[in-house]
Amino acid sequence: MPYTKTPRPYKRQYQQQLERGEHENRMERQRARREYDKKGVDRTGKDIDHVTPLSKGGSNRPKNLRLTKPSVNRSKKNK
Numbered sequence: 001m002p003y004t005k006t007p008r009p010y011k012r013q014y015q016q017q018l019e020r021g022e023h024e025n026r027m028e029r030q031r032a033r034r035e036y037d038k039k040g041v042d043r044t045g046k047d048i049d050h051v052t053p054l055s056k057g058g059s060n061r062p063k064n065l066r067l068t069k070p071s072v073n074r075s076k077k078n079k
Contacts, residue, residue, distance in 0.1 A: 028060040035062060047073040 017023045029048075036043050049068040052058030 032060050032062070032065055036067070041067070043067055046070070049073045 014023075017026060032048055033043070036048070046067045047070045049066050049072075050058045050060075051064050051066060054060075058064050
């Protein structure tokens with residue numbers, strides 16, 4: 001982790017996200033995580049995977065999300 005000796009610059013990172021237009025995407029992913037938490041789903045040690053990847057026109061809606069093992073999710077290639 002690059003910020004081991006100094007505090008992480010959260011405010012600066014937030015501003016950079018806004019400038020790059022990433023903030024809305026991050027908020028969508030966070031909403032998906034909260035929905036799983038509201039339902040009481042234990043997502044410890046699991047990744048939230050998109051059935052149809054965002055890069056292929058998928059969304060962060062619950063019907064396009066599923067829980068998978070990290071090794072499975074991160075080994076997929078976008079085809």
